[in-house]
Amino acid sequence: MAANGLLDRRLFLKRGLAFATAAPLVAAADEPWLTTPGAPFTNYGQPSPHEKGVVRWISANAAVPGNGISWTPLHELEGTITPTGLHFERHHNGVPQIDPARHALLVHGEVERALEFSMPALLRYPRESTIFALECGGNSNAGWQDKPIQAAAGYFHGLVSCSEWTGVPLRLVLAEAGVTSGAAWIVAEGADAFGMTVSLPLEKALDDCLLALYQNGERLRPEQGYPLRLVVPGWEGVLNVKWLRNLKVAREPVMARNETSKYTELMPDGRARQFTFVMDVKSLLTSPSHGMHLDAHGLYELSGLAWSGRGRITKVEVSADGGQTWADAELGHPVLPRAFARFRAPFDWQGQRAVLQSRATDETGAVQPARAALVAARGTQGYFHYHAIVSWALAADGTVTHTYVDALPAPAAQGQGFDAPWE
Ligand SMILES: Nc1nc2c(c(=O)[nH]1)N[C@H]1C(S)=C(S)[C@@H](COP(=O)(O)O)O[C@H]1N2
Numbered sequence: 013m014a015a016n017g018l019l020d021r022r023l024f025l026k027r028g029l030a031f032a033t034a035a036p037l038v039a040a041a042d043e044p045w046l047t048t049p050g051a052p053f054t055n056y057g058q059p060s061p062h063e064k065g066v067v068r069w070i071s072a073n074a075a076v077p078g079n080g081i082s083w084t085p086l087h088e089l090e091g092t093i094t095p096t097g098l099h100f101e102r103h104h105n106g107v108p109q110i111d112p113a114r115h116a117l118l119v120h121g122e123v124e125r126a127l128e129f130s131m132p133a134l135l136r137y138p139r140e141s142t143i144f145a146l147e148c149g150g151n152s153n154a155g156w157q158d159k160p161i162q163a164a165a166g167y168f169h170g171l172v173s174c175s176e177w178t179g180v181p182l183r184l185v186l187a188e189a190g191v192t193s194g195a196a197w198i199v200a201e202g203a204d205a206f207g208m209t210v211s212l213p214l215e216k217a218l219d220d221c222l223l224a225l226y227q228n229g230e231r232l233r234p235e236q237g238y239p240l241r242l243v244v245p246g247w248e249g250v251l252n253v254k255w256l257r258n259l260k261v262a263r264e265p266v267m268a269r270n271e272t273s274k275y276t277e278l279m280p281d282g283r284a285r286q287f288t289f290v291m292d293v294k295s296l297l298t299s300p301s302h303g304m305h306l307d308a309h310g311l312y313e314l315s316g317l318a319w320s321g322r323g324r325i326t327k328v329e330v331s332a333d334g335g336q337t338w339a340d341a342e343l344g345h346p347v348l349p350r351a352f353a354r355f356r357a358p359f360d361w362q363g364q365r366a367v368l369q370s371r372a373t374d375e376t377g378a379v380q381p382a383r384a385a386l387v388a389a390r391g392t393q394g395y396f397h398y399h400a401i402v403s404w405a406l407a408a409d410g411t412v413t414h415t416y417v418d419a420l421p422a423p424a425a426q427g428q429g430f431d432a433p434w435e
């Protein structure tokens with residue numbers, strides 16, 4: 013049994029919570045929507061004006077506004093599918109406004125026949141769909157900093173979003189072009205004014221990559237690569253080339269900027285990691301999370317997201333005492349490989365200080381590491397692939413802040429004005 017307020021995950025099934033009030037809160041019958049006809053139909057729906065604060069948070073280069081990121085507000089969302097308009101963005105040189113009639117995909121290089129596909133031609137091919145969490149390799153990289161960043165969960169970990177992507181399996185197009193023996197890589201290039209170029213092992217290209225035309229049922233949004241995007245399930249976001257125009261089959265990787273000067277990382281032993289494609293097992297509590305406030309004592313449902321580029325999440329554990337004791341969280345179903353899994357656990361808060369954490373395990377047996385273990389293995393020169401356990405400090409007054417509890421020799425040394433409950 014886990015300590016410090018964590019309860020059995022089936023608790024909510026067994027007992028009512030009695031948060032509703034017996035007396036009416038609002039005077040019924042005089043609200044206008046009860047008596048006058050509602051608004052007419054709209055061609056494309058929008059969220060309620062009361063939800064207009066739920067937006068992507070933009071962090072872009074002031075001199076080059078098209079270079080930067082916008083974050084998915086993970087802390088304000090529920091379930092496992094990210095609304096398309098809130099999918100995170102990473103653009104290196106803005107969002108090109110492409111006329112699909114003037115766009116084509118060229119497949120060439122180590123092939124028997126070079127081919128060009130117009131968008132209408134590609135739309136004739138059979139399609140497949142896959143739901144997965146697309147994550148930037150640089151997501152959560154504030155975690156490498158010495159001090160815990162004080163930012164909402166989505167503005168720290170929100171360079172990940174989960175969508176259904178539909179398109180033509182890349183293997184069909186490669187089979188038609190006829191890949192020649194000796195080919196081992198694909199070099200993909202986008203039609204933006206950055207000319208994003210990446211190398212992808214041919215084996216992955218033939219396995220489960222898609223030439224995506226649709227996202228969450230509709231044609232891609234311009235921000236997500238309209239009219240055509242390469243989709244590489246479970247691998248670094250950078251490989252998912254947007255506005256895809258060129259696929260060159262090759263014997264060697266092209267050694268472009270984003271696989272040499274970026275995405276190649278020095279480790280403490282002096283060696284460097286390169287082509288670290290797969291996104292690691294990861295999780296975080298989204299509710300409560302940094303910046304939230306527990307207003308009253310009593311029962312709360314802890315909730316969060318877990319995912320792994322390697323496959324299905326098999327287990328998420330939660331802790332309320334900074335990782336000293338753990339309890340299994342309930343996983344929402346279905347749990348799809350490489351997609352967001354929603355986990356939940358009941359928590360009884362009676363004003364005790366707590367450090368709330370989650371720890372995910374995937375079907376390959378990979379377990380999300382503690383921050384100290386990740387930093388020990390990878391050093392402090394890292395920029396990409398930060399996936400350590402996330403710790404939220406819950407203070408006696410109900411405020412929730414980000415902390416590095418597991419990285420510290422003694423909780424008292426952290427200088428956050430936070431006294432750990434086990435001291
Ligand atoms: N053509 C092109 N493709 C691109 C990029 C880009 O700037 N240009 N950014 C890459 C990076 S680093 C990431 S993390 C993902 C982001 O995809 P999104 O903007 O749909 O979230 O797209 C990748 N594909």
Ligand SMILES: [Mo]
Pocket residue numbers: 102147148149150249250
């Ligand atoms: Mo990225």
